[in-house]
Amino acid sequence: MIEPVAHPVRRRPFGRLLRSFGYAFAGVGYLFRTQPNARIELAFGIAALGMATWLNISRVEWAVLILTIAAVIILEGLNTAIEAAVDLASPDIHPKAKIAKDVAAGMVLIAAIASVGVGLLILGPPLWEKVM
Numbered sequence: 001m002i003e004p005v006a007h008p009v010r011r012r013p014f015g016r017l018l019r020s021f022g023y024a025f026a027g028v029g030y031l032f033r034t035q036p037n038a039r040i041e042l043a044f045g046i047a048a049l050g051m052a053t054w055l056n057i058s059r060v061e062w063a064v065l066i067l068t069i070a071a072v073i074i075l076e077g078l079n080t081a082i083e084a085a086v087d088l089a090s091p092d093i094h095p096k097a098k099i100a101k102d103v104a105a106g107m108v109l110i111a112a113i114a115s116v117g118v119g120l121l122i123l124g125p126p127l128w129e130k131v132m
């Protein structure tokens with residue numbers, strides 16, 4: 001016979017959700033407070049969004065631009081998280097620690113290069129038309 005399983009008492013799930021959001025915002029705050037690269041990427045992102053407003057791009061172009069800016073900042077954040085975890089796990093020099101940090105940094109680089117391409121493709125033609 002299957003024994004009835006006692007339902008776990010869930011206390012204040014909304015409070016727990018709010019606390020999780022608090023931790024997540026603390027992580028975002030840490031990223032922009034401590035990482036100059038993240039601040040530069042954010043500044044470029046805001047500039048691109050300002051230019052997109054001025055150039056009146058389409059909804060799909062907005063979506064691609066926003067996703068691209070988010071991808072660069074997300075990868076910068078993951079890179080920062082990986083660096084912290086590696087420093088904790090391997091304070092001494094280790095080839096695996098080097099691989100983890102170098103690959104994480106490489107992914108940010110790929111996203112940054114791709115974002116320049118996306119920016120040029122989306123903002124380039126309407127900008128050219130406007131200034132010419």
Ligand SMILES: Nc1ncnc2c1ncn2[C@@H]1O[C@H](COP(=O)(O)OP(=O)(O)OP(=O)(O)O)[C@@H](O)[C@H]1O
Binds near residue numbers: 094095101102105
């Ligand atoms: N424990 C380690 N073992 C081996 N190589 C490491 C180790 N820590 C760092 N490195 C090497 O040094 C490089 C720079 O590491 P570092 O932790 O200074 O990151 P960073 O890119 O300068 O980031 P930040 O400026 O945000 O700290 C890494 O990409 C890696 O090649």
